[in-house]
Amino acid sequence: RPHRQLTPSAPATPIPRPPPPGGEMAPCCPAESTKPAFIGIFGAIVGGFAVSAVFFLLSFSSITAPALPFPVVTATTTNLSALSTPAQPETMYNRPIWKSPARGSRMPSPRAFRLTRDMVRARARDGVIVVTFGNYAFMDFILTWVRHLTGLGVDNLLVGAMDTKLLRQLYLTGVPVFDMGSRMVTEDVGWGSPTFHKMGREKVLLINELLPFGYELLMCDTDMVWLKNPLPYLARYPSADLLTSSDQVIPTVTDDSLENWREVTGAYNIGIFHWRPTEPAKRLAKDWKDLVISDDKIWDQNAFNDLVHTVFGQPVQGEDELVYSYDGKLKLGVLPASIFCSGHTYFVQGMHQQLRLEPYAVHTTFQYAGTEGKRHRLREAMLFFDQPSYYDSPVLQLLQQHELLL
Template identity: 25%
Template structure:
């Protein structure tokens, strides 16, 4: 049959219509996709692709369903296609660039090997290009990282006060936006300060991290990936060619060249593949500590994690590098305390993990698969997120008597302990419905530990829409159990023993088609909860301070129960003196500080025994404004004098949270006493403070720099700073305690900007100026440009207090109340 052109066009249109309609029916749930099965054993990438098929079709549906009718219109569907086409084009371009880089490296290696063979260069020598690569690596060590995102003022002004609201205490893995913090300044605006000379190189080891929160190393690491690979190519080729000088056959020459090229290819990523030999190389007492991160989180918190482990000579750790930047950072030093953790092209500089999306969930499951593999190789595993600070080497504890009756011990999101004082054992009262937190756990290579990890990791193929933590909830709660003292004993379900045999025969090939398929569990599993006071969180450490209350040597802190923004979590580390900044963060020749003593109202008599939460909230909301008035003046004087503000200590009378508290505490907290020192995020918005652009003045832009309120108590702060304080008070006011001050200066009260600068000129070299009675020290701005800019800043950086429940809102009360810092 022959079709005329009109018929052909109609047939083509009909075919396109059917294809689009079918796709729309799929993504709107009108047509159910068939269950994916495997006729043969797929390789790793094919298996991942098959497991993620359904979610790949559905993951972005809600974003394009603009009218919320659970269906995609033609225009909505067209928008989805357009965006997906753009993503595909970007991925294709990235793949082309990556291949070009590899080809360049391989060609350089081959040329270098040929030159050595021909005697053009001597074995081990490098050329000019390799020398340039060394310069790039020196730059990497110096921490000259540039920003990769620009600050969007519209997103963080008072018109959007919810930007820094609290969210649930789930882990953030590399989420959040770039900060603009440098190794020397916590400041609004500004890029990294470049270090030069011998001093910079001497500090390179400490400065590799800087204090930047995001993947701002794109340029430096991009150069290292290219030029550094050239250097590695020449060196590798030279070494192998040197060995080849004794070769007499073409086969030996080819083998040497192949070794050189293999070394070069490894240098492109910096980390080798995971292997039993790699784990054995780093394990201690048959135990390995494992973390996984991308550069956006590892570039600050991960390096802090490393520094704290180094204090206690903990070297039995490995990092799963989820991007090239992290791999390059860890791998370029020569030894590889890392392994490649990315797959399917997920290793670009723009790659990031956002809590709850498919990419995040898939990565959490891959973590579980990796831990399971290591445990089945016969190693115990301590899993640690990078937002953990260890207070001591945890290995003796995990291999000691406290853990000798469990196959797995896992942390939780609880904020109070039921253990008696001095008891450092497993948490009492754990049960199947405890909210465990998989950010930190210890699993033994016992039959029970292997069985638990096999079962948990095998949920990946059917539970990919959940993250690993939700997965373990379902694993624990969906099976018979009983308590044996403090240990939860998990039983085996029907059919699981047979599934375990199939798993043992070929773990890589094992998969489940549907959720009801048995998991590969062969024996009972003994699960314990880490003591809440042994592995603390961002609430239990800072608010009730269980580490001081319980008379035990806590293991560390996992920074949960804090604002979800990376800046908030990062600054909470600094508030707690838990972040190991480089030395010039605490002192530098041209850096001068200002702080103030804030007068806080007393809490009413018996306040900590009050039962009515709303009455306590009213006290908090009444007592914060007078403190913020003083804070306004202290911050204004710091701006006028262009000094770095050490945040004055404020007192809080009610804990800020994302749901209503009980007696202003998280339910279950029995020991917190008010008032308490306010963490920065209780009153201010760390995300805004860390990213705010320079203030405007009549003389031009000026950064507002700041430090955490605890800096003068930090043992890392030099004595010259702590002992170099000058006290300033207004005339007619008592100075109070003057112990430890090098000078006390009384000035006329209420001086305006220019007069205040003149009055303080005699102490302009003082390391720290401390203000008292600040309400009577500053009379206002003369620079009207600075005044307008500062007032906008003061309004933008303060947060909401939160939260009230619906019954109170129905009475006319606000769920959230904006903290106001004004004149």
Template identity: 35%
Template sequence: MDEKILKELVKLNIPTFYMASNLTTNDFGRFTKEFIEMGRKKAAMVQSFLDLGFSTLVSDVDAVWLRNPFPFFRKFTDADMLVSSDLIQTTSIAEGLEDLSGARHGLNIGVMFLRPRALSLVQEWIANMRSDPKGWDQAELTHLFRSNLTVAPNRSDGLLSIYNGKLLGGALPTSLFCSGQSYKEGTSWEGGLRPYSFHASGIASATSGKRSRLREWGFWHDEPGRFTHPVGFLSYDNHVPLELINEVRDFKNQSKTLQGVLPHFKLMNEQLSQLRVALVAAKELGGAAAVLPHLWLGKQNDIWPGDGYFRESRFQMPFTAPADYTMDLEWMDHEIPDEYREFSFLEKPEATPLLASRVVIVICQAEADADCEEGEAPAIPKEDDTVRLKPNRNLYQLRTALSHLYKSYKIVHFQGRMEKAIHLNPVETAFYNERMRGWMGAFCCVEEKPGHIFYDLFWDVPGHINRFNEVQEGPWEPKPGP
């Protein structure tokens, strides 16, 4: 797509060529002019290869290949076209194709395999897009694929009659050619299968969300520089009260009402208080990079309006979620690109040297605890690399006690009730509320119009100004919109 990618692929000795697409290399949103034009470039490239007589594997740039898929394709020698799907629960058996009902679900052309016999379909696909300047490439191809879609007679391989009976095709099993959601649900592992690919589709926060999800799951190769930082890293134990876990698990109201999402927000807000303090502490201790927690959710976030459950989703509530479910990573990448890391950051082999240079800050549970630092002088770690810190320190005390530790350690890890570590005065609260206001995403959705509800890092601070520029009066309540 661009010269930068071309040069990187050449360095890796991967046969490649320059498309000279003349499209922007910046992130462009869905259904923009550039998005529509990219679909036309993609279709023209597919036609070029089929014209030359080559079978063609199409893979979007946000798809990751985990093993060689061609042995799978060779099992279906009569298939003219195989397309991936956004289906969540697979209908396939073992390593077979999705059945007819599965193929009628949303197809996704981010991964597809075509043989030269599919050229006529591709030519009509291109012609249809030329006649409709706003036509979406995926919708146009899906329409052709599904024309008089039916089971192909006298076949045992699961191939379907597609394109008005002119071709044979099928939907690739979502358990093997995974979407963002089907991989998250573990469809492959439950069937004892190893996926061929993962396509980062259905993920919030645009490219930032996709990149984060790939990093969380170990599918993104980072340069060594990501595991260094001018200051260091801050991590903490995310405390999730068992009573809130049980409340979500036992809650029977799965309606689209505000009442139906209350246990979810109680669970989330408890964790957001801790996240707020961690982000403030990281900034105050010289601008360290905060390692995000693996947050627990009580409702499945939906990319379409719903009751908090993906259609077909099998998640048991509550569940641990990727960061893009709750945070606006696109906004964060714009404002603080080097001030946070994904929750799995310290679990990676490259982070092993960091873990060998870690000091643990134990947050004392009561003012009367003995041997706890006041914050009136730099804390001296004990022989086991721990520091005991009194709760509710002001920012001066926090900096005094801990900021020097990054001269000796690469990670400062907080243990205990993170939300009790510091106390902000009104001026500091206003400053950090303004700084962080855009970093959280929204839950979608309740039956209101609009139905999304934004998360709020300062939900428990009465009198703060929320993202709607309204003063929060009294206890926080879920509010849809704007």
């Protein structure tokens, strides 16, 4: 039927219909006039059913599915643990490693680089902090040290800067750094020199400063690199107050257990050692500090060895790999030299290869030619992060090919 448009000025007039055969139509409601009423009634009935269904479903769901404390999310896109712990604002302390400060930003004030408990808390993981330190002459060693750790997924680290030049460069590179306040020269001081021994005393002071913060401390020299995450290994000995590396060159064990302390003849090497903030460890650190400060001719490593052997030789009951030392209460363990390697056990003996073990670290001890010799030892083993031009040199490529042929 054609649509009739209504206008106010021309009211619609009904269209006359012819009468049906047989006479006039009896007066009643035509079918067309009942359609709108029928549609309205039908819609009301359907709407009532819909509303009732909604109320029923809501009441049912409130019984079977209690409200969650946080919005439902997919595990693939959101870390649920992050929902319960508010995200901490990014600072120079917790900033991701290798993330440089924003271009054009100002250098923070010297006070911001002071070593504090808050700084250590921001970087520590599972109660552990890994620390090294040095001056600008060792910056390439420090960057190598950091790159190896971050490559292993270890970012709970801090670097102590002994001069302002290193402090600035590490900060701009995105390495978490603090000021040791040493005002050290930026040049290589040379092994055995008076300045070298001063650096050793700085390490002792630093350990005494860190232990009261209450975190486990893995202290490292900068002339070593990590090849495997050491933290799970150290956690295997939770009752040890101190785990130290050594200059042992003859293996006392053939697996990855601690050295047999009864057979260790090499000096304990303080280039890699792990401290727990226990009372015996704190007392040892304080006595060590007092000893090296009393006489600037005392070598820090010799002083450490003398102190831990003051009382020595009683095994820890139930933990035969540990020995009571120092004051008879400190529990000491010696890290295996086959996998926490010295320069001799790694580069010369290849002890880890002989025992078919995976090394955790190599410390470039027992090396001639000083710092440069250590640098080249790491380069030869392809463990040093150097300029690409060095490793691309024709001479080095020829040497590598010759070694492969051998």
